[in-house]
Amino acid sequence: MEGDHGIKLLEKLFQILKDEGVLQPKFSDPVIHFKDPEKLLDDFEFTIDNQGHATPAAIEQICRDVMKYSTKTNHVNFHTFLYGGYDFYGLCASWIIDALNTVPMTYDVAPVFSLMEDVVIKKLLNLYGINDGDGIFTPGGSSATLYAMTLARFKKYPESKKTGIFNQKPLVCFTSKEAHFCIDKGANWLGIGEENVIVIETNEKGEMIVKDLEEEVIKSISEGKVPFFVQATCGTTVLGAYDDLRGLAMICQKYGMWLHADGCYGGQVIFSKKYKYLMDGSELADSISYCPQKMGGAPLQCAVFLTKYKGLLLECNKTGAGYVFATEKYYSTCYDTGDKSVQCGKKVDAFKLWLILKARGLDAFEEITDNIFESAKYLSNLIKSRDGFRLVVDNQASPSICFWYIPKNLRGTTENPEFWSKIDKITTIISSTLVKSGRQMIGYSKLPKKHSANFFRVALVGYPRPSKESMDSIVNEIESVGDKL
Secondary structure, rough: OOHHHHHHHHHHHHHHHHHHOOOOOOOOOOOOOOOOHHHHHHHHHOOOOOOOOHHHHHHHHHHHHHHHHOOOOOOOOOEEEEOOOOOOOHHHHHHHHHHHHOOOHHHOHHHHHHHHHHHHHHHHHHHHOOOOEEEEOOOOHHHHHHHHHHHHHHHHHHOOHHHHOOOOEEEEEEEEOOOOOOHHHHHHHHOOOOHEEEEOOOOOOOEEHHHHHHHHHHHHOOOOOOEEEEEEOOOOOOOEEEEHHHHHHHHHHHHHEEEEEEEOOHHHHHOOOHHHHHHOHHHHHHHHHHHOOOOOOOOOEEEEEOOOOOOHHHHHHOOOOOOOOOOOOOOHHHHHOOHOOOOOOOOOOOOHHHHHHHHHHHHHHHHHHHHHHHHHHHHHHHHOOOOOEEEEOOOOOOOOOEEEEEHHHHHOOOOOOOHHHHHHHHHHHHHHHHHHHOOOOEEEOOOOOOOOOEEEEEEEOOOOOOHHHHHHHHHHHHHHHHHHO
16 A cells, blocks of 8 residues: 555644644634534535545645644633643654554563553652552543442452452442542443442532541441442542542541542642642542643543552453463563553553653643642632622632623622523523634533532643633633623
8 A cells, every 4th residue: 555645744744733723823823613513514524435536635635624623722722621732742752652553561562661651650659659559541530430440349349350249239439529420430331330329418619528428338338238439539620629538538448448539630739849738648549540631731641540559450450361461471571561451452641741751850740730720829819800700619729710700781680590590591602602703612510509500610731831811811701702791
């Protein structure tokens, strides 16, 4: 098969990415050239034919159109989800990973990457206060939670690996009302069942109420069920709240439960001397998940699962397939880590984080983390000082700022259900107007405790670097649309 045109496209690709504003979009560039799905299906040639007949020029134009109509997540005005842009060292690592096209399954097919993953995991374990644990890079935070739940079940019932859980009392797990939905998916996949995920109330800041957890644990035991797993959240997806790890650890130790600290969003604080207190007690967790793809600027995907139990990952997941994991090797097989994973075909994502840290250093990660929280504090104070804006929660130690905009014609009126119904609609109208204009992409959410009305959610990440200018733009753009409603 001829590959010369593909090589030529690769050689031009960097300039195309620059031309289309993907790598370093300007502040004035649109975040997205939005088209409704039906319109995009008509305007873009999505069909695949038996014969490839497009010319090199046509293929290049297709690539440019893909970039044109894709969301520029590296834009400073992209604030929709818990990720954003990337560190360019991480992007370099991603390109190298794809070009080498290997997996960290056995040392011989990924010698450098196998050692690299080991080094990164040991460094992260040390930062979280775990002396001699283990870990593995996973395809996202949800997968990390699945690893945690699987290990927790195996530790509680080792025989379940062979016999299943058919003859056991029902297992139950616990998480907060503000936690990520991945625990429900994990309960489904593991045969535990979503009804056995017990949701614990939170306080006004979105933190799990520890005494409520113990009450629910006692209740589950009285019903003949077996509590085995608690998922704490370190940086909830909406309010950015941090659960009390020390308090939760005491309950878990008392009742023999596994404590998993979901630090996918907020686990970055461990790099900051100023904000690491938010994860005080991380060394007491049985496992931790952290996603450098969120605050750390590592390109998607880059997530890691850590546990304090050395060897448990391998013991739980090992199958010993001889056609892959032969014991008679010409090197030390301790770096053949594929058997502790549930997948052979995983990418060498550790290289992304390693190269960023190698180039920037741990001090740079501290500065990035501090800037996120200082920018969030600036935005919070800006909202409190601006007419028509109201914080959902006034939390000065959160990377996620949630707020309502109240148009002039509603200010000072009775805040009854009709009022909040209007605020709910106004939030979605402003958000969609900004997206369609390409000026901002700001997410929105709602909490049952807060009138069930949608509010804006700005979850800050490391890249592009948030600044006073970008925070001012959020408020000004919302106000400019809202004033016309």
